[in-house]
Protein backbone atom coordinates (compact mmCIF):
# COMPACT_ATOMS: atom_id res chain seq x y z
CA UNK A 1 0.00 0.00 0.00
CA UNK A 2 1.40 3.45 -0.94
CA UNK A 3 1.99 6.16 1.67
CA UNK A 4 -0.88 8.13 0.14
CA UNK A 5 -3.27 5.18 0.36
CA UNK A 6 -2.24 4.58 3.96
CA UNK A 7 -2.87 8.21 4.86
CA UNK A 8 -6.20 8.18 2.99
CA UNK A 9 -7.20 5.08 4.93
CA UNK A 10 -6.12 6.64 8.22
CA UNK A 11 -8.18 9.75 7.48
CA UNK A 12 -11.23 7.69 6.46
CA UNK A 13 -10.85 5.44 9.49
CA UNK A 14 -10.63 8.46 11.74
CA UNK A 15 -13.80 9.83 10.13
CA UNK A 16 -15.64 6.58 10.83
CA UNK A 17 -14.70 5.78 14.41
CA UNK A 18 -14.06 9.02 16.17
CA UNK A 19 -16.20 11.98 16.82
CA UNK A 20 -14.05 14.70 15.27
CA UNK A 21 -14.20 17.93 17.18
CA UNK A 22 -11.01 19.35 15.75
CA UNK A 23 -12.21 20.43 12.29
CA UNK A 24 -9.02 22.31 11.45
CA UNK A 25 -6.77 19.28 12.02
CA UNK A 26 -9.14 17.12 10.03
CA UNK A 27 -9.09 19.64 7.15
CA UNK A 28 -5.28 19.71 7.29
CA UNK A 29 -5.11 15.90 7.12
CA UNK A 30 -7.45 15.84 4.14
CA UNK A 31 -5.51 18.58 2.41
CA UNK A 32 -2.14 16.89 2.98
CA UNK A 33 -3.42 13.65 1.48
CA UNK A 34 -4.85 15.56 -1.47
CA UNK A 35 -1.58 17.43 -1.94
CA UNK A 36 0.44 14.22 -1.87
CA UNK A 37 -1.79 12.75 -4.59
CA UNK A 38 -1.34 15.86 -6.74
CA UNK A 39 2.42 15.98 -6.18
CA UNK A 40 2.65 12.40 -7.49
CA UNK A 41 0.74 13.23 -10.69
CA UNK A 42 3.13 14.14 -13.58
CA UNK A 43 0.39 16.30 -15.18
CA UNK A 44 0.07 18.51 -12.10
CA UNK A 45 2.03 21.80 -11.82
CA UNK A 46 2.85 20.67 -8.28
CA UNK A 47 4.67 17.53 -9.46
CA UNK A 48 8.45 17.07 -9.19
CA UNK A 49 10.92 14.22 -9.48
CA UNK A 50 13.56 15.70 -7.22
CA UNK A 51 13.49 16.57 -3.53
CA UNK A 52 14.47 19.99 -2.15
CA UNK A 53 17.79 18.42 -1.01
CA UNK A 54 18.76 17.91 -4.66
CA UNK A 55 18.30 21.53 -5.79
CA UNK A 56 21.66 22.93 -4.67
CA UNK A 57 20.43 24.93 -1.68
CA UNK A 58 22.58 25.84 1.32
CA UNK A 59 21.80 23.72 4.45
CA UNK A 60 20.44 26.68 6.45
CA UNK A 61 17.97 27.42 3.64
CA UNK A 62 16.88 23.79 3.44
CA UNK A 63 16.13 24.02 7.14
CA UNK A 64 13.96 27.06 6.36
CA UNK A 65 12.13 25.17 3.60
CA UNK A 66 11.20 22.36 5.95
CA UNK A 67 10.24 24.84 8.69
CA UNK A 68 7.72 26.27 6.18
CA UNK A 69 6.18 22.78 6.07
CA UNK A 70 7.17 22.14 2.43
CA UNK A 71 7.91 18.46 1.77
CA UNK A 72 8.43 18.41 -2.00
CA UNK A 73 9.10 21.09 -4.59
CA UNK A 74 6.55 22.03 -7.26
CA UNK A 75 7.39 21.85 -10.98
CA UNK A 76 8.45 25.51 -11.17
CA UNK A 77 10.58 25.21 -8.02
CA UNK A 78 12.32 22.11 -9.37
CA UNK A 79 12.93 23.75 -12.75
CA UNK A 80 13.84 27.29 -11.65
CA UNK A 81 15.97 26.77 -8.54
CA UNK A 82 18.94 24.97 -10.14
CA UNK A 83 19.10 27.68 -12.82
CA UNK A 84 19.09 30.49 -10.28
CA UNK A 85 21.46 28.71 -7.92
CA UNK A 86 23.94 26.97 -10.21
CA UNK A 87 23.84 28.40 -13.73
CA UNK A 88 25.01 31.76 -15.07
CA UNK A 89 21.86 32.11 -17.18
CA UNK A 90 19.09 34.65 -16.80
CA UNK A 91 15.64 33.19 -16.25
CA UNK A 92 12.18 33.83 -17.64
CA UNK A 93 9.75 31.73 -15.62
CA UNK A 94 6.00 31.26 -16.01
CA UNK A 95 3.82 29.03 -13.86
CA UNK A 96 0.15 29.04 -12.85
CA UNK A 97 -1.09 31.11 -9.88
CA UNK A 98 -0.43 29.53 -6.51
CA UNK A 99 2.22 27.04 -7.65
CA UNK A 100 5.06 28.35 -5.48
CA UNK A 101 6.93 30.90 -7.60
CA UNK A 102 7.66 33.00 -4.50
CA UNK A 103 9.59 30.25 -2.74
CA UNK A 104 11.48 29.59 -6.00
CA UNK A 105 12.83 33.11 -6.33
CA UNK A 106 13.19 33.91 -2.62
CA UNK A 107 15.29 30.79 -2.08
CA UNK A 108 17.27 31.67 -5.21
CA UNK A 109 17.96 35.18 -3.89
CA UNK A 110 18.93 33.99 -0.41
CA UNK A 111 21.20 31.31 -1.84
CA UNK A 112 23.13 33.75 -4.03
CA UNK A 113 24.01 36.37 -1.40
CA UNK A 114 27.06 36.45 0.82
CA UNK A 115 25.94 37.21 4.42
CA UNK A 116 29.43 38.52 5.21
CA UNK A 117 28.95 41.50 2.86
CA UNK A 118 26.75 44.21 4.38
CA UNK A 119 25.33 45.64 1.16
CA UNK A 120 22.42 44.96 -1.22
CA UNK A 121 23.14 41.88 -3.33
CA UNK A 122 19.69 40.75 -4.46
CA UNK A 123 16.68 42.92 -5.27
CA UNK A 124 13.09 41.79 -5.78
CA UNK A 125 10.73 44.25 -7.44
CA UNK A 126 7.04 43.66 -6.63
CA UNK A 127 4.16 45.59 -8.22
CA UNK A 128 2.32 46.50 -4.99
CA UNK A 129 3.17 47.30 -1.37
CA UNK A 130 1.09 44.36 -0.16
CA UNK A 131 2.88 41.90 -2.39
CA UNK A 132 6.28 43.35 -1.43
CA UNK A 133 5.37 42.91 2.22
CA UNK A 134 4.18 39.34 1.67
CA UNK A 135 7.43 38.47 -0.15
CA UNK A 136 9.40 40.12 2.65
CA UNK A 137 7.57 37.92 5.16
CA UNK A 138 8.31 34.76 3.11
CA UNK A 139 12.00 35.69 2.85
CA UNK A 140 12.19 36.42 6.58
CA UNK A 141 10.64 33.05 7.42
CA UNK A 142 12.34 30.84 4.84
CA UNK A 143 15.70 32.52 5.59
CA UNK A 144 15.28 32.45 9.39
CA UNK A 145 18.26 30.09 9.89
CA UNK A 146 20.64 32.24 7.81
CA UNK A 147 22.35 35.51 8.79
CA UNK A 148 20.79 37.38 5.89
CA UNK A 149 18.78 40.49 6.68
CA UNK A 150 16.05 41.47 4.20
CA UNK A 151 14.64 45.02 3.94
CA UNK A 152 11.15 46.07 2.87
CA UNK A 153 11.61 49.06 0.57
CA UNK A 154 8.26 50.78 -0.01
CA UNK A 155 6.99 54.39 0.21
CA UNK A 156 6.05 55.80 3.64
CA UNK A 157 8.10 53.22 5.58
CA UNK A 158 11.29 54.34 7.34
CA UNK A 159 14.40 53.45 5.38
CA UNK A 160 17.97 53.48 6.74
CA UNK A 161 20.29 56.26 5.50
CA UNK A 162 22.77 53.62 4.35
CA UNK A 163 21.25 50.35 3.24
CA UNK A 164 23.32 47.40 4.47
CA UNK A 165 20.69 44.68 4.05
CA UNK A 166 21.66 41.98 1.56
CA UNK A 167 18.18 41.38 0.16
CA UNK A 168 15.81 44.20 -0.79
CA UNK A 169 12.12 43.76 -1.60
CA UNK A 170 10.14 46.75 -2.76
CA UNK A 171 7.89 48.54 -5.20
CA UNK A 172 9.21 49.71 -8.60
CA UNK A 173 8.90 53.49 -8.04
CA UNK A 174 10.84 53.46 -4.78
CA UNK A 175 13.56 51.02 -5.82
CA UNK A 176 14.18 52.32 -9.33
CA UNK A 177 14.29 56.00 -8.30
CA UNK A 178 16.61 55.25 -5.39
CA UNK A 179 18.96 53.27 -7.64
CA UNK A 180 18.97 56.14 -10.14
CA UNK A 181 19.65 58.79 -7.46
CA UNK A 182 22.28 56.47 -5.84
CA UNK A 183 20.54 56.12 -2.47
CA UNK A 184 20.40 52.38 -3.11
CA UNK A 185 23.80 50.98 -4.03
CA UNK A 186 24.12 48.41 -6.81
CA UNK A 187 27.88 47.96 -6.37
CA UNK A 188 27.56 44.43 -4.93
CA UNK A 189 24.36 43.49 -6.74
CA UNK A 190 24.25 39.93 -8.09
CA UNK A 191 20.62 39.35 -8.90
CA UNK A 192 17.39 41.19 -9.77
CA UNK A 193 13.99 39.49 -9.67
CA UNK A 194 10.86 41.02 -11.15
CA UNK A 195 7.79 39.31 -9.71
CA UNK A 196 4.59 39.74 -11.75
CA UNK A 197 6.91 41.05 -14.47
CA UNK A 198 4.14 41.71 -17.03
CA UNK A 199 2.29 43.93 -14.55
CA UNK A 200 5.44 45.82 -13.55
CA UNK A 201 6.38 46.70 -17.12
CA UNK A 202 2.84 47.99 -17.72
CA UNK A 203 3.35 50.64 -15.00
CA UNK A 204 3.96 54.27 -15.89
CA UNK A 205 7.66 55.22 -16.34
CA UNK A 206 8.86 51.79 -15.25
CA UNK A 207 10.19 50.49 -18.62
CA UNK A 208 12.18 53.72 -19.13
CA UNK A 209 13.65 53.56 -15.61
CA UNK A 210 14.55 49.89 -16.09
CA UNK A 211 16.37 50.72 -19.34
CA UNK A 212 18.28 53.55 -17.59
CA UNK A 213 19.30 51.25 -14.73
CA UNK A 214 20.20 48.45 -17.06
CA UNK A 215 22.99 50.63 -18.49
CA UNK A 216 24.44 51.04 -14.96
CA UNK A 217 24.36 47.35 -14.03
CA UNK A 218 27.48 45.21 -14.17
CA UNK A 219 27.22 42.64 -17.00
CA UNK A 220 27.23 39.49 -14.81
CA UNK A 221 24.02 40.33 -12.92
CA UNK A 222 21.39 37.63 -13.09
CA UNK A 223 17.93 38.79 -14.13
CA UNK A 224 14.89 36.65 -13.33
CA UNK A 225 11.37 37.43 -14.49
CA UNK A 226 8.45 35.60 -12.88
CA UNK A 227 4.71 35.66 -13.56
CA UNK A 228 1.69 33.50 -14.22
CA UNK A 229 1.03 35.54 -17.39
CA UNK A 230 3.32 37.24 -19.91
CA UNK A 231 2.60 40.17 -22.22
CA UNK A 232 4.11 41.95 -25.21
CA UNK A 233 5.59 44.45 -22.72
CA UNK A 234 7.63 41.65 -21.13
CA UNK A 235 8.76 40.38 -24.53
CA UNK A 236 10.08 43.90 -25.27
CA UNK A 237 11.81 44.00 -21.89
CA UNK A 238 13.39 40.61 -22.55
CA UNK A 239 14.67 41.79 -25.95
CA UNK A 240 16.11 45.00 -24.50
CA UNK A 241 17.38 44.20 -21.01
CA UNK A 242 17.64 40.44 -20.49
CA UNK A 243 20.81 39.46 -22.33
CA UNK A 244 21.41 35.92 -23.59
CA UNK A 245 22.04 33.29 -22.43
CA UNK A 246 18.71 32.86 -20.76
CA UNK A 247 16.44 29.98 -19.88
CA UNK A 248 12.80 30.32 -20.76
CA UNK A 249 10.24 28.24 -18.81
CA UNK A 250 6.82 28.98 -20.30
CA UNK A 251 3.36 27.47 -20.14
CA UNK A 252 1.27 26.51 -23.15
CA UNK A 253 -1.98 28.53 -23.26
CA UNK A 254 -3.91 25.31 -22.61
CA UNK A 255 -1.98 24.86 -19.32
CA UNK A 256 -3.02 28.27 -18.00
CA UNK A 257 -6.34 26.91 -16.73
CA UNK A 258 -6.79 26.65 -13.00
CA UNK A 259 -8.48 23.28 -12.87
CA UNK A 260 -9.34 23.27 -9.20
CA UNK A 261 -11.30 26.53 -9.33
CA UNK A 262 -15.03 26.11 -9.91
CA UNK A 263 -16.30 29.08 -11.88
CA UNK A 264 -19.88 30.40 -11.76
CA UNK A 265 -21.77 33.52 -12.78
CA UNK A 266 -24.91 35.12 -11.35
CA UNK A 267 -27.24 37.28 -13.40
CA UNK A 268 -28.21 40.06 -10.99
CA UNK A 269 -30.78 41.58 -13.39
CA UNK A 270 -29.62 45.18 -12.89
CA UNK A 271 -26.65 47.12 -11.51
CA UNK A 272 -28.75 48.33 -8.58
CA UNK A 273 -29.52 44.73 -7.50
CA UNK A 274 -25.83 43.81 -7.16
CA UNK A 275 -25.24 45.09 -3.58
CA UNK A 276 -28.33 43.26 -2.33
CA UNK A 277 -27.38 40.00 -4.03
CA UNK A 278 -23.88 40.29 -2.57
CA UNK A 279 -25.27 40.80 0.90
CA UNK A 280 -27.72 37.87 0.41
CA UNK A 281 -24.86 35.68 -0.73
CA UNK A 282 -22.95 36.31 2.49
CA UNK A 283 -26.10 35.57 4.46
CA UNK A 284 -25.89 32.01 3.12
CA UNK A 285 -22.16 31.34 3.37
CA UNK A 286 -21.09 29.87 6.67
CA UNK A 287 -17.45 28.93 6.03
CA UNK A 288 -14.19 30.33 4.69
CA UNK A 289 -13.07 33.82 3.74
CA UNK A 290 -13.52 35.64 0.47
CA UNK A 291 -12.31 38.54 -1.64
CA UNK A 292 -14.72 40.77 -3.58
CA UNK A 293 -13.13 42.54 -6.55
CA UNK A 294 -14.62 45.82 -7.75
CA UNK A 295 -13.65 48.19 -10.54
CA UNK A 296 -13.51 51.55 -8.72
CA UNK A 297 -12.51 52.90 -5.31
CA UNK A 298 -15.97 54.49 -5.01
CA UNK A 299 -17.70 51.11 -5.44
CA UNK A 300 -15.30 49.60 -2.89
CA UNK A 301 -16.17 52.30 -0.33
CA UNK A 302 -19.94 52.10 -0.93
CA UNK A 303 -20.01 48.31 -0.68
CA UNK A 304 -17.81 48.36 2.41
CA UNK A 305 -20.27 50.67 4.21
CA UNK A 306 -23.29 48.63 3.10
CA UNK A 307 -21.78 45.30 4.14
CA UNK A 308 -20.83 46.76 7.53
CA UNK A 309 -24.38 48.11 8.01
CA UNK A 310 -25.70 44.65 7.15
CA UNK A 311 -23.59 43.21 9.98
CA UNK A 312 -20.80 41.51 7.99
CA UNK A 313 -17.17 41.57 9.20
CA UNK A 314 -15.44 43.24 6.30
CA UNK A 315 -12.12 44.89 5.34
CA UNK A 316 -11.35 47.18 2.42
CA UNK A 317 -8.26 47.71 0.29
CA UNK A 318 -7.46 50.07 -2.56
CA UNK A 319 -4.45 52.00 -3.81
CA UNK A 320 -4.89 55.78 -3.89
CA UNK A 321 -5.56 57.87 -0.74
CA UNK A 322 -5.30 54.93 1.69
CA UNK A 323 -2.04 55.16 3.65
CA UNK A 324 0.48 52.30 3.60
CA UNK A 325 -0.21 51.77 7.29
CA UNK A 326 -3.99 51.52 6.73
CA UNK A 327 -3.51 49.17 3.76
CA UNK A 328 -1.26 46.86 5.79
CA UNK A 329 -3.66 46.98 8.75
CA UNK A 330 -6.73 46.00 6.70
CA UNK A 331 -4.86 43.14 5.04
CA UNK A 332 -3.46 41.97 8.40
CA UNK A 333 -6.97 41.87 9.91
CA UNK A 334 -8.16 39.81 6.97
CA UNK A 335 -5.15 37.45 7.06
CA UNK A 336 -5.72 36.88 10.77
CA UNK A 337 -9.38 36.04 10.10
CA UNK A 338 -10.68 39.09 12.01
CA UNK A 339 -12.75 39.96 8.94
CA UNK A 340 -14.40 37.42 6.70
CA UNK A 341 -14.71 39.48 3.55
CA UNK A 342 -12.16 41.74 1.87
CA UNK A 343 -13.38 44.24 -0.71
CA UNK A 344 -10.61 45.31 -3.06
CA UNK A 345 -9.82 46.91 -6.38
CA UNK A 346 -7.37 45.15 -8.71
CA UNK A 347 -4.56 46.17 -6.32
CA UNK A 348 -4.87 42.76 -4.63
CA UNK A 349 -5.43 40.73 -7.81
CA UNK A 350 -1.74 39.86 -8.15
CA UNK A 351 0.23 37.44 -6.05
CA UNK A 352 -1.54 37.79 -2.71
CA UNK A 353 -1.54 34.42 -0.98
CA UNK A 354 -4.10 33.74 1.75
CA UNK A 355 -4.69 29.98 1.66
CA UNK A 356 -7.89 30.07 3.72
CA UNK A 357 -9.66 32.18 1.05
CA UNK A 358 -12.05 29.84 -0.74
CA UNK A 359 -14.23 32.29 -2.67
CA UNK A 360 -13.53 35.16 -5.07
CA UNK A 361 -16.41 37.36 -6.21
CA UNK A 362 -15.96 39.46 -9.34
CA UNK A 363 -18.55 42.05 -8.37
CA UNK A 364 -17.46 43.96 -11.48
CA UNK A 365 -16.05 42.29 -14.57
CA UNK A 366 -12.31 42.96 -14.88
CA UNK A 367 -11.68 45.55 -17.60
CA UNK A 368 -8.44 46.84 -19.10
CA UNK A 369 -7.52 50.53 -19.36
CA UNK A 370 -9.61 50.78 -22.57
CA UNK A 371 -12.69 49.30 -20.79
CA UNK A 372 -12.36 46.03 -22.70
CA UNK A 373 -12.86 42.68 -20.90
CA UNK A 374 -9.52 41.66 -19.40
CA UNK A 375 -8.82 37.88 -19.27
CA UNK A 376 -5.41 38.42 -17.63
CA UNK A 377 -6.88 40.25 -14.64
CA UNK A 378 -9.69 37.68 -14.46
CA UNK A 379 -7.11 34.88 -14.27
CA UNK A 380 -5.09 36.62 -11.54
CA UNK A 381 -8.21 37.55 -9.52
CA UNK A 382 -9.61 34.01 -9.50
CA UNK A 383 -6.10 32.73 -8.77
CA UNK A 384 -6.49 34.10 -5.20
CA UNK A 385 -8.24 30.79 -4.53
CA UNK A 386 -7.03 27.32 -5.39
CA UNK A 387 -3.58 27.97 -3.91
CA UNK A 388 -1.08 25.09 -4.13
CA UNK A 389 -3.59 22.35 -4.88
CA UNK A 390 -6.51 23.69 -2.88
CA UNK A 391 -9.94 23.99 -4.45
CA UNK A 392 -11.92 27.20 -4.65
CA UNK A 393 -14.93 28.97 -6.11
CA UNK A 394 -15.03 32.08 -8.30
CA UNK A 395 -18.32 33.88 -8.94
CA UNK A 396 -18.75 36.69 -11.45
CA UNK A 397 -21.72 39.08 -11.38
CA UNK A 398 -23.34 40.12 -14.65
CA UNK A 399 -26.37 42.37 -14.90
CA UNK A 400 -27.12 43.18 -18.56
CA UNK A 401 -26.34 42.07 -22.10
CA UNK A 402 -23.12 44.06 -22.25
CA UNK A 403 -21.68 42.53 -19.05
CA UNK A 404 -22.73 39.02 -20.20
CA UNK A 405 -20.94 39.53 -23.53
CA UNK A 406 -17.82 40.74 -21.71
CA UNK A 407 -17.77 37.72 -19.43
CA UNK A 408 -18.29 35.40 -22.41
CA UNK A 409 -15.33 37.02 -24.17
CA UNK A 410 -13.12 36.33 -21.16
CA UNK A 411 -14.27 32.74 -20.72
CA UNK A 412 -13.93 31.96 -24.43
CA UNK A 413 -10.49 33.56 -24.58
CA UNK A 414 -9.29 31.41 -21.67
CA UNK A 415 -11.14 28.27 -22.81
CA UNK A 416 -12.59 27.90 -19.30
CA UNK A 417 -15.93 26.44 -18.27
CA UNK A 418 -18.43 28.53 -16.30
CA UNK A 419 -21.88 27.65 -14.90
CA UNK A 420 -24.82 29.85 -13.95
CA UNK A 421 -26.17 30.00 -10.39
CA UNK A 422 -29.64 31.41 -10.09
CA UNK A 423 -29.83 34.50 -7.85
CA UNK A 424 -32.79 32.92 -6.05
CA UNK A 425 -30.82 29.78 -5.20
CA UNK A 426 -27.80 31.23 -3.45
CA UNK A 427 -28.08 28.78 -0.57
CA UNK A 428 -26.54 26.09 -2.81
CA UNK A 429 -23.25 28.02 -2.66
CA UNK A 430 -22.64 27.09 0.95
CA UNK A 431 -22.99 23.42 -0.05
CA UNK A 432 -20.56 23.91 -2.95
CA UNK A 433 -18.01 25.58 -0.66
CA UNK A 434 -18.35 22.85 1.96
CA UNK A 435 -18.06 20.22 -0.78
CA UNK A 436 -14.78 21.51 -2.17
CA UNK A 437 -13.16 21.31 1.26
CA UNK A 438 -13.74 17.58 1.30
CA UNK A 439 -12.54 16.72 -2.19
CA UNK A 440 -9.96 13.98 -1.85
CA UNK A 441 -9.62 13.01 -5.48
CA UNK A 442 -7.76 15.37 -7.79
CA UNK A 443 -9.73 17.01 -10.57
CA UNK A 444 -8.69 16.00 -14.09
CA UNK A 445 -5.86 18.12 -15.36
Ligand SMILES: Nc1ncnc2c1ncn2[C@@H]1O[C@H](COP(=O)(O)OP(=O)(O)OP(=O)(O)O)[C@@H](O)[C@H]1O
Nearest residue numbers: 070072073097098099100101102103228351353388
Ligand atom coordinates in the same frame (compact mmCIF):
# COMPACT_ATOMS: atom_id res chain seq x y z
N1 LIG B 1 6.79 23.08 -2.08
C1 LIG B 1 5.73 23.51 -1.45
N2 LIG B 1 4.99 22.67 -0.67
C2 LIG B 1 3.86 23.10 -0.06
N3 LIG B 1 3.38 24.37 -0.15
C3 LIG B 1 4.07 25.24 -0.90
C4 LIG B 1 5.27 24.88 -1.58
N4 LIG B 1 5.73 25.96 -2.25
C5 LIG B 1 4.86 26.96 -2.00
N5 LIG B 1 3.87 26.55 -1.19
C6 LIG B 1 2.70 27.34 -0.72
O1 LIG B 1 1.88 27.53 -1.87
C7 LIG B 1 1.18 28.76 -1.76
C8 LIG B 1 1.28 29.52 -3.08
O2 LIG B 1 2.63 29.90 -3.31
P1 LIG B 1 3.03 31.28 -4.02
O3 LIG B 1 2.32 32.43 -3.38
O4 LIG B 1 4.49 31.32 -4.10
O5 LIG B 1 2.42 31.05 -5.49
P2 LIG B 1 2.73 31.88 -6.81
O6 LIG B 1 3.05 30.89 -7.86
O7 LIG B 1 3.71 32.95 -6.55
O8 LIG B 1 1.28 32.50 -7.09
P3 LIG B 1 0.85 33.86 -7.87
O9 LIG B 1 1.02 33.61 -9.33
O10 LIG B 1 -0.58 34.03 -7.48
O11 LIG B 1 1.74 34.93 -7.37
C9 LIG B 1 1.78 29.48 -0.58
O12 LIG B 1 0.87 29.38 0.51
C10 LIG B 1 3.06 28.73 -0.26
O13 LIG B 1 3.39 28.76 1.11
